[in-house]
Amino acid sequence: MEKCALYIHFPFCKRRCSYCDFVSTGGMEHRIPEYLQDLCREIRTQALHFARPALSTIYIGGGTPSLLTGEQMQQLMDTVRSAFPVSDDAEISMEANPGTLDAGKLKGYRSAGINRLSIGVQSFDSSELRMLGRIHTQEEAAEAVRLAAACGFDNINVDLMYALPGQKEETLLHSVRLALSLPVSHLSLYSLILEEGTVLTREVESGRTPEVPDDDAVLAMEKHLREILADAGFERYEVSNYARPGKECRHNLFYWECLPYIGVGCGAHSDMHGRFSNPDTLDAWKQCIDRADREKEGDGSIRDRMFERVMMGLRMVKGVDGRRFREDFGKTLDEAFPESMEEIRMYGLGDWHGERFALTGEGMNVMNTLLVRMMEEADV
Ligand code: SF4
Secondary structure: OOOEEEEEEEOEEOOOOOOOOOOOEEOOHHHHHHHHHHHHHHHHHHHHHOOOOOEEEEEEEEOOHHHOOHHHHHHHHHHHHHHOOEEEEEEEEEEEOHHHOOHHHHHHHHHOOOOEEEEEEEOOOHHHHHHHOOOOOHHHHHHHHHHHHHOOOOOEEEEEEEOOOOOOHHHHHHHHHHHHOOOOOEEEEEEOOOOOOOHHHHHHHHOOOOOOOOHHHHHHHHHHHHHHHHHOOOEEEEOOEEEOOOOOOHHHHHHHOOOOEEEEOOOOEEEOOOEEEOOOOHHHHHHHOOOOOOEEOOOOOHHHHHHHHHHHHOOEOOOEEHHHHHHHHOOOHHHHOHHHHHHHHHOOOEEEEOOEEEEOHHHHHOHHHHHHHHHHHHHO
16 A cells, blocks of 8 residues: 655644744634644545545644644544554654643653654744744753653654854854754754745844845855764754654655655645645635645646656755656656756766765755756756
């Protein structure tokens, strides 16, 4: 039976962070019980629609899923398990905000079957946390990680951000070192993107908040943080993700390998041999939960699917699976993108390693430029 992943979106937060453009709401927690009921209905509908594929991974993201109580998480997981067969060794992750965790909740999540926790820390510097509008302090964040480990979680990710307005390299490296001193097995390091319409973008544009560091400064930060992570035994396996061996996030690997996944909840995306998405407002989503049809994404063409395979696959250090590409599209990567592939090899930005084609570290630094070039070539 084909492997499948399930993504569950939980769009509630205590308060919106200054940089956030995710599908999330602040101060709407009174709607959580109703949302949970609706979510359980959608899980059952989609399971039937897709003939109950076996789930290898489940990921509850947000928003702030750790606003759920242990009992609510148990209810959600009971629904998933009654609707889908779940592999015995399934990776079951949830995102958590340090400002919402306590021992009772963590034990409840663990007994509901959650076996991987992704904690959104973002920074261990108090002024950066204030600028980002986070609801927790650096001490609370460190304590949340220790508490999660004490409550039985042995697979913990911490999210950190860099290239923040006014950020100095030593502040970033302090955050990375502090994260490494905690019981974590995975680190996600995201470069801040100033999204249009967010509070932080307006603050920076108005000059009330300092500029983000320039490209050279960011490249230097990335180089140094990678050195620290490698020394600590964390391998980079994707553009922004580092793990101890065997602790790579299996759910995210589904996305990067373009394997099938079902997304449920407000604003969730799915790819079941065709991409589609749920409405991203609570009321519009509620209207469609009992129906299986969803808004399609992309044009579904071979060109679209080929490009997506490359765009996602090149994010991984191990690269794109060339054999699967050939089997699925009837041509090799070299035949699909002849000029780009030749240029990448000629400039030492990437190469074949057995059946996989991967970018070098330098190639990853210019990945967006390479992808634009490949997209143009696929248009011809
Ligand atoms: S906790 Fe995450 S989803 Fe919620 S507002 Fe902050 S960045 Fe957005």
